[in-house]
Amino acid sequence: MTIVGFLFRSCQESQLFWRHGLARETVGVINAGKSRHNEDQACCEVVYVEGRRSVSGAPREPSRGQGLCFYYWGLFDGHAGGGAAEMASRLLHRHIREQLKDLVEILQDPSPPPLCLPSIPGAPGSLDGPHLVGPQPSWSSQKEVTHDSLVIGAIENAFQLMDEQMAWERHGHQVEGGCCALVVVYLLGKVYVANAGDSRAIIVRNGEVIPMSREFTPETERQRLQLLGFLKPELLGNEFTHLEFPRRIQPKELGQRMLYRDQNMTGWAYKKIELEDLRFPLVCGEGKKARVMATIGVTRGLGDHNLKVCSSTLPIKPFLSCFPEVQVYDLTQYEHCPDDVLVLGTDGLWDVTSDCEVAATVDRVLSAYEPNDPSRYTALAQALVLGARGIPRDRGWRLSNNKLGSGDDISVFVIPLGGPGSYS
Amino acid sequence: MTIVGFLFRSCQESQLFWRHGLARETVGVINAGKSRHNEDQACCEVVYVEGRRSVSGAPREPSRGQGLCFYYWGLFDGHAGGGAAEMASRLLHRHIREQLKDLVEILQDPSPPPLCLPSIPGAPGSLDGPHLVGPQPSWSSQKEVTHDSLVIGAIENAFQLMDEQMAWERHGHQVEGGCCALVVVYLLGKVYVANAGDSRAIIVRNGEVIPMSREFTPETERQRLQLLGFLKPELLGNEFTHLEFPRRIQPKELGQRMLYRDQNMTGWAYKKIELEDLRFPLVCGEGKKARVMATIGVTRGLGDHNLKVCSSTLPIKPFLSCFPEVQVYDLTQYEHCPDDVLVLGTDGLWDVTSDCEVAATVDRVLSAYEPNDPSRYTALAQALVLGARGIPRDRGWRLSNNKLGSGDDISVFVIPLGGPGSYS
Numbered sequence: 010m011t012i013v014g015f016l017f018r019s020c021q022e023s024q025l026f027w028r029h030g031l032a033r034e035t036v037g038v039i040n041a042g043k044s045r046h047n048e049d050q051a052c053c054e055v056v057y058v059e060g061r062r063s064v065s066g067a068p069r070e071p072s073r074g075q076g077l078c079f080y081y082w083g084l085f086d087g088h089a090g091g092g093a094a095e096m097a098s099r100l101l102h103r104h105i106r107e108q109l110k111d112l113v114e115i116l117q118d119p120s121p122p123p124l125c126l127p128s129i130p131g132a133p134g135s136l137d138g139p140h141l142v143g144p145q146p147s148w149s150s151q152k153e154v155t156h157d158s159l160v161i162g163a164i165e166n167a168f169q170l171m172d173e174q175m176a177w178e179r180h181g182h183q184v185e186g187g188c189c190a191l192v193v194v195y196l197l198g199k200v201y202v203a204n205a206g207d208s209r210a211i212i213v214r215n216g217e218v219i220p221m222s223r224e225f226t227p228e229t230e231r232q233r234l235q236l237l238g239f240l241k242p243e244l245l246g247n248e249f250t251h252l253e254f255p256r257r258i259q260p261k262e263l264g265q266r267m268l269y270r271d272q273n274m275t276g277w278a279y280k281k282i283e284l285e286d287l288r289f290p291l292v293c294g295e296g297k298k299a300r301v302m303a304t305i306g307v308t309r310g311l312g313d314h315n316l317k318v319c320s321s322t323l324p325i326k327p328f329l330s331c332f333p334e335v336q337v338y339d340l341t342q343y344e345h346c347p348d349d350v351l352v353l354g355t356d357g358l359w360d361v362t363s364d365c366e367v368a369a370t371v372d373r374v375l376s377a378y379e380p381n382d383p384s385r386y387t388a389l390a391q392a393l394v395l396g397a398r399g400i401p402r403d404r405g406w407r408l409s410n411n412k413l414g415s416g417d418d419i420s421v422f423v424i425p426l427g428g429p430g431s432y433s
Numbered sequence: 434m435t436i437v438g439f440l441f442r443s444c445q446e447s448q449l450f451w452r453h454g455l456a457r458e459t460v461g462v463i464n465a466g467k468s469r470h471n472e473d474q475a476c477c478e479v480v481y482v483e484g485r486r487s488v489s490g491a492p493r494e495p496s497r498g499q500g501l502c503f504y505y506w507g508l509f510d511g512h513a514g515g516g517a518a519e520m521a522s523r524l525l526h527r528h529i530r531e532q533l534k535d536l537v538e539i540l541q542d543p544s545p546p547p548l549c550l551p552s553i554p555g556a557p558g559s560l561d562g563p564h565l566v567g568p569q570p571s572w573s574s575q576k577e578v579t580h581d582s583l584v585i586g587a588i589e590n591a592f593q594l595m596d597e598q599m600a601w602e603r604h605g606h607q608v609e610g611g612c613c614a615l616v617v618v619y620l621l622g623k624v625y626v627a628n629a630g631d632s633r634a635i636i637v638r639n640g641e642v643i644p645m646s647r648e649f650t651p652e653t654e655r656q657r658l659q660l661l662g663f664l665k666p667e668l669l670g671n672e673f674t675h676l677e678f679p680r681r682i683q684p685k686e687l688g689q690r691m692l693y694r695d696q697n698m699t700g701w702a703y704k705k706i707e708l709e710d711l712r713f714p715l716v717c718g719e720g721k722k723a724r725v726m727a728t729i730g731v732t733r734g735l736g737d738h739n740l741k742v743c744s745s746t747l748p749i750k751p752f753l754s755c756f757p758e759v760q761v762y763d764l765t766q767y768e769h770c771p772d773d774v775l776v777l778g779t780d781g782l783w784d785v786t787s788d789c790e791v792a793a794t795v796d797r798v799l800s801a802y803e804p805n806d807p808s809r810y811t812a813l814a815q816a817l818v819l820g821a822r823g824i825p826r827d828r829g830w831r832l833s834n835n836k837l838g839s840g841d842d843i844s845v846f847v848i849p850l851g852g853p854g855s856y857s
């Protein structure tokens with residue numbers, strides 16, 4: 010199905026200021042369209058987090074008090090309806106803010122995070138030490154928990170709560186469909202890239218590509234899915250087998266020996282075909298045609314609470330995970346120039362564009378502008394989207410190499426990582 | 434517990450011949466000892482695989498007919514008794530041979546493996562084509578299966594069958610304990626390294642380290658273990674919680690908020706401590722002290738069918754996997770010199786020796802011998818073992834840096850990857 014958005018959206022109105030001498034004009038989001046509907050959604054925000062311990066209910070300025078600011082970009086690739094992507098673009102950063110509230114003081118204190126907090130939030134100055142007293146237990150060692158891992162935990166739980174909210178509200182508010190979510194949080198000098206789905210983030214630094222995410226598809230998550238089907242066979246409803254076969258088995262092949270692999274295997278072996286092997290495999294197909302339960306091609310994301318197997322009442326949601334994988338990039342560890350960028354794109358971009366091609370486009374477009382011209386990043390996002398879309402020619406949208414352009418929604422964020430000090 | 438073997442074992446009697454111009458004297462296995470018992474076992478073999486289709490029951494010469502030869506090295510680090518390691522060292526390669534029997538013709542045929550085989554093995558010349566006839570099914574694509582992945586599948590299934598055999602025979606034959614298994618199969622120009630446990634294999638090529646395995650410990654497999662505990666809580670027997678905490682919780686801390694993470698999280702977050710959180714965590718501790726169910730420090734291997742939680746009847750085996758991860762190295766893709774080696778070691782080596790230190794020892798020892806002196810590899814294995822063991826000084830076994838030597842069994846295989854053509 011070819012659904013390509015008509016929306017051309019540039020978030021230039023978001024005047025984000027970075028604290029570390031980075032570019033002022035940070036954001037270019039562009040959706041290039043071939044058709045009327047675009048299920049992608051995007052969001053960028055500066056979010057202020059007030060600690061739970063603040064007595065006053067009123068929000069304080071970031072510069073004063075103990076609050077924290079984070080910068081936020083989210084890209085949501087919807088499917089089976091735009092409701093989930095739209096809801097996530099409105100609310101996910103609020104869930105992240107809520108999760109960070111407990112951490113406002115802890116993250117600004119260089120000492121290791123307290124392992125235990127008092128039961129009632131709001132008691133100031135009672136964070137650590139005293140709550141760890143008592144005799145040393147038999148398991149005496151303590152695990153070191155980093156500040157980074159608290160932010161990662163906050164983002165992970167925010168994704169889960171967002172997903173739960175979609176479940177609660179799906180009847181009243183028409184939260185139809187689901188969405189992949191790719192989110193960037195910039196907090197206290199570090200960039201957290203959280204990905205649940207098949208969008209992708211890369212950093213292009215000094216012309217080199219640094220992957221910042223992995224895709225979650227029926228192929229990359231095959232063993233997790235098969236293990237779940239094996240441990241909870243009731244989820245397969247007598248319609249599916251947790252085994253994978255390299256092609257559909259024909260009933261007349263019963264008794265022959267077919268290649269298969271189970272949840273423990275990465276290699277293939279032959280097994281005698283039995284009656285239950287004629288069920289449809291839980292995971293089948295390759296590349297863009299890979300599917301879970303013959304239905305969905307991504308295995309992580311938000312929503313999809315109503316998604317059922319075609320012509321069946323079997324729910325697919327139990328096999329989908331709402332949890333992102335979070336990668337951390339310490340901006341303070343490297344010198345960045347104005348041509349260093351973080352690029353987020355939905356699969357519409359990456360299906361037809363390699364990481365290296367994106368890096369080449371970054372070089373080509375940015376070098377055509379002055380380093381301090383903020384419109385260069387919007388031009389880059391536009392070039393990436395239009396390059397993946399192609400132009401109408403020979404009865405189709407064609408790329409510069411004459412291959413077919415992406416038939417999917419295409420959305421791209423370009424986030425500059427460096428820039429002249431005058432931007433600070 | 435410090436159990437270090439007294440056994441000094443050099444497998445120089447194994448005169449392995451490589452087919453591709455590699456070294457004739459291929460093997461040095463050495464166990465250096467501080468005490469009487471050594472639970473490590475080692476094995477190296479040349480194994481001939483006769484295809485199932487052979488009519489004659491007698492084995493044929495490798496040079497004639499359709500049989501296959503593979504070269505095999507296995508390192509088995511036993512725990513809680515030496516029975517499992519001893520049994521694996523005698524039998525695992527036979528299980529691999531058995532699994533490869535179906536593949537003898539397929540692996541020697543450059544065309545893609547047939548997806549389906551006839552039901553009765555032994556009918557010659559009926560491997561492919563005809564068995565794939567019939568109408569194209571609705572899921573029409575076929576997955577490409579490589580020859581490599583068939584060998585990987587064969588090794589994986591051989592590990593599983595070895596583990597099952599230990600389960601059947603554990604009462605009659607005293608197969609006490611369990612073992613990590615690190616196995617190398619050299620077949621048709623490729624090196625397959627299969628690891629289940631915390632042993633490690635590296636290639637040192639041109640002085641550089643190429644990791645050939647990953648360790649499987651409560652820390653590296655935390656999420657798999659927690660997921661199993663979450664999905665099958667009966668395996669935790671009201672004694673354990675699938676949640677991880679950074680330290681043991683005290684009963685008086687009920688109601689406070691403690692850092693935790695579950696099977697979905699890589700980060701940490703705070704949760705209110707409830708009664709069931711006072712159970713012991715399924716996974717606890719760090720580094721060499723990490724444990725599953727407070728008992729075992731490795732999460733993959735063979736055996737352990739009788740292993741129970743201390744002072745309990747709760748079995749631990751359901752959480753342990755017998756499946757190895759298999760990495761493939763194509764020997765024909767690189768030029769190898771006589772100083773290029775594959776080093777296998779049990780954790781006794783790696784606990785006190787880094788990959789780079791091993792590479793430095795490879796350089797130091799091998800450069801002291803003529804390139805065509807086969808005893809250089811035995812000397813290298815010996816140097817690695819003795820270097821990790823240390824020498825008695827200051828009331829302990831000390832390394833050259835005065836740190837304590839390994840308190841564990843130490844076993845090392847050195848397998849040369851290149852050599853003068855005259856060895857072929």
